[in-house]
Amino acid sequence: MIILHPVYYGRMRKSLLILLFFVSLGGVHKASAQLDKHYFFYVGRSYIIDNKFRDAIETLNVLLKVDEKAYEGYFLRGIAKYNLDDLLGAEQDFSYAIENNPVFTAAYQYRAITRSRLGNYDDALKDFQVAIDLRPDRPDPYFSRGVTFLLSQQFEKAVEDFTTFIRFDNKVVDAYVNRGTSYLMMKDTTRAYEDYNTAIRTNRESPLAYSRRGMLYMAQKKYDEALADFDKSIECDSTYIPSYFNRALVYSTINRPVQAIEDFSRVLALDSTSSLTYFNRAILRNQIGDYNNALADYDKVAFYSPNNVLLYYNRAALYRQLGDYYAAINDYTRAIELYPDFANAYLGRSALRYMLNDMQGSRSDKETADKKIAEYRSKLTDSSFSVYADTSKRFNQLLSFDASMGGSEGMQRMTARSSNIALLPMFKFSMVRPDTVPVRTVYFVPRVEQFRTEVADPYVKLVNRDSDFPTDSLFAFDRAIEDSLRYNRPSWQLLFKRGITQSLIRQYTGSISNYTAAIDLDPSNPFLYINRSTTQSEMVDFISSIDNGYQRITVDNDPASQLKSNSSRSYNYDDAIADLNKAARLFPEFAYIYYNRANLLCRSGRIPEALEDYTKAIELNPSFAEAYYNRGLVQIFLKDTRKGCLDMSKAGELGLQDAYRVLKLYGNMLQEE
Template sequence: MYFTKPAFTLFIILVVISVNIKAQYIKENLIQKGEEEILKSNYTGAILILNQEIEKNTGNHLPYFLRGLAKKELGDNIGAFNDFSTTINLHPGFSKAYYYRCIQKIDFKDFYSALTDINKAISYNVTNSDYYIARGYLYNVLKDTTNAMHDFNTAIFLNGNNSNAYLNKSLLEIDMKQYDKALININKSIGISPFNLYSFVIRGFIELNNKDSLGAKEDYEFVIAKDSTHILAYYNLALYYHNQKNYEKALFNYNKVISLNPYHSVCYYNRAALFAEKEKYVEAMNDYDHVIKINPLNIYAYYNRAIVKQYLSDYRGALADFSKVIELYPKFQKAYILRSNIYMQLKNYADAEKDRKLANYIYNASSDTLNFNKSDSVYLIPLLDFRSESQAMDTSEGHLQYKSFQIMLKASYTLIPDNSNYSINEYNEQIDLLNQNKNVNLKIRMDNIDSKLSYGNIAESKTLLDSLSPKNKIFIVSNCLWNVILSGLLKNYNEALYFVSQIPDSSEFSYLSSFLKGNLYLKLGEQEENIEFNNPFVESKPSTGINNNYNLAITEFSTSIIKNRKFSYAYFNRAYAKSSINDISGAIVDYSSCIYFSKTNGEAYYNRGLLYIFIGDRENACSDFSKAGELGVAEAYSLLYKYCK
């Protein structure tokens, strides 16, 4: 019987240091307020507060450290790593910064460098039990079980109430197949920290290996009763039922996992195996497709899908999948054997013989292979656990491309009327002049969100402008610009284009008029595509007259930039227009220019990150999502979780 082995995991507790407020700080200083927001789990709010402190005082290590903690909790491992590194540069003796940077390096699988950091942390503080737990984990990853056990015992000696020390020691004993000892230590962990539901999942696994299947089932169900969203409990309960051949309940729990996490590739993999066992090959094929879409380097998914295709008599499809397996892992001996069989069925005897010889050579020459036996039997690779996802499948390096996903770019900027006090204007001189117009009872600001004013408010102001004489409507530039803005909001684009064409190039508003004209062409392009203003950027776009509006928009934004080369919003909008015609490299350059002139524009980082994902550059994408989150774009953290873990 196959049981999933829980991934050996380092458990840490977020430790927010108690900041000793010095006398020179005012009572409610920004560091203290940021720490309070972290304690309230308002991590995005904490980051925005700490950003203010960092801007005021770049030499203080504490706001960087606290911001790193907040980013870590939001899943921004890159941002957290950078902040902990800055903390160390500013305060080389700060042990907690080494500890948390070690944790980030573990997430990056940079284990030897992580070991250097945790040794540094211990050298500055030899009595912190959490540091020994982290080092014990690293020793176990590096196959040094003796030193791993020594560090877990040291952690327990230093703090006998540290539940994580017992938990991690139990996980090490599971690795060593010492299940009786593991059960003792996991029970100690639960006794100290009965609210850590993960410990009950671990105990369930131990109980299964001690032939106490009822106890395991009770632990999994206990966890689910306490937390109906606990993915690991549902996943292990699904495997329990799967091994019991109770397919109906196994399927229910697999479905629950996928409903909670639609990107859980291992669950799709195991559900596919269930469908295959029930001879539901089409459903199995669909699930293997999902696995490969999420993780294109999963060799087992290609291998199993090839077998399912054989059952469906799709021999050429199976041939392609076995070839992909061999491309990703050339030592996969069984794949050569099965591909040889398909070549035989397709009467390609030469390639069949070549594969047969290669399979025999691999079998006899190397122990570092994914061998099963030398037979021609066809069977699926068994169920996978979480560890298999990272250790057994990703056998080659490469960038992932997510071109099957739609990505939602942040919308282009424009001038919108809004009577709120909120403003992100960077070009206040011209905008203030517009706001002084006595013929309009509205104020204007630059933004990329919809106006909060009603259609009636906008129409009323447009009526006031329309009551002016033709001469005043056109020759007073401020009135003319207001007509452009309001007509555009009322979707009278041709009227808006008429008014914008009346603004002379000599006007101080000239760069704004070109900018607004570009926005009108953007709107016309989107209108022809029959999509919403904040449109999803997809791989293919129509290529006829629609693109012409985008090209006209690009021309106008370029004109605005010529008139004011530091006008960051024009670069942003030109990038948006370029992405709409699939000029991805040009869009990336323009978002970079926007960032150069406006380093706090989080949405430019966000959009550029999405385009990096589109072209398969995850490293730069994740860096941009990290910066976007730091600058207040909350959606960036979900993308960090999706693409950067």
């Protein structure tokens, strides 16, 4: 398989921007006394042209809040979301545009592009057909549909669409390259070669055209010609990863491992998360005797692709060379866990167990391997027979550019990983500098403002982040309030503020005592319970962190993994939840109570209840970005990636920028659902 996503999406993104200059302003020309809608449309479009997609979304939100029928506003916001990798949000906005203008050709086209990226080829092709029926004179839908036909392996139809597009515009390199690739998939190498040549004649500075022709030469074992094309591709664009990668494969094939390693290193300088490249470089370093660096590369593969069977098998062999038999056995065991029918892994572990005088374990592994080999031989005609079943296969061969790494994505779909995407924190009253409180959609609650007036401290704000005051200032605040309590009659206001300062300097017991005293003086005040709850939670977290089991819900490497604690111990949030239950009875309309309780329910493993509380918080405050974010994160954990990404999309739309980082990391999983 030849991966075409860079060609497809590169051109699609350019088309999205180019089209902006031709979009009609008809739906938003009318001004109103309250808002100049034309102005907001123009500003939103300008932001998109300048690649300021988040600013565009915020601007277009204003327009769409005033005019829910402004179909071109939805269209532009869909473009902005698309460029932020919020594919579900983009699809939704293009659909809104179509609902409000059923003959909006561009919306059909770009919804089709988005659906194609999501792997929904059937609906994408239907949208392309509508766009072509509405405007058969426009060339772009033919190009886009051609790529979708190519991705869905309908190669003859792809050729037809690219040919139609070329009749409209014969100066587009990508069209020739993609038609050439379609011919190649049809085994017509002559026409593929002709199209690649035409692409190069059309633009002699196109790295893609040289790279594709080089790949064809490489497949035909014309290595000198392939190297010349990869050299030219890199000369045209020194950051073009595929040419470095494929040139490294050629160097390896013609026994020039040092040059191959240099090219793989250049790839990693451009994309430090490519496990496929680390894997290949590890193999070459092992071949030339650079064992320690090879081991370091395999460790990188383990970090970026922890389910890669070949990693553990190959690293086990390297450990064996280095004399670390126990580490080798562990890796063979991990390979067997991932692929229980891996006969070679049993044979490797058997040999090592024999060397360590574990005769029973060695004999058991050998018997298992012999049994599986016999099963493999009986299934050699089975079309579903796995390559791992071929016990004569060499597992230290370099993997090609479109290879899959143990069930994860190939190099084109590699994304940066994060092991530190956690639930956003709970809200509490804390002490922060007034000019540093983030400004987003305001959730104005009169009762909160009345409470702050009664507390009478400009630094006390409702936030879900740490205080930005330095530690010495926090201690000074705490001493000042302590003095006030010593010389004045205690009030719930002073006790509440002392609770805040004690919590900020991690005097959790003292903080809880002060909140309790405040509650005794004003037992019907819900905000006192909210803060005591967050402090109780922080105390639990602090204790568990000392015990090396900091309990929080994080998205590790696989968002489909189960919600679980990193510790074998469990910590009790019951008192903190009880305080929020009390606050909810006193102030049932306050969204933050349900958001906080949902966080604690998540940490307690009560996921269904947590989802209900996040939903309740959103019902009370439809602009609650953090609640959408956390609910989305939990749904991703529960393997409901589509719903989770929709919630992330909404969080990003509401101004929470971290949502786009999650969408970028996990949006590609939608195609696999």
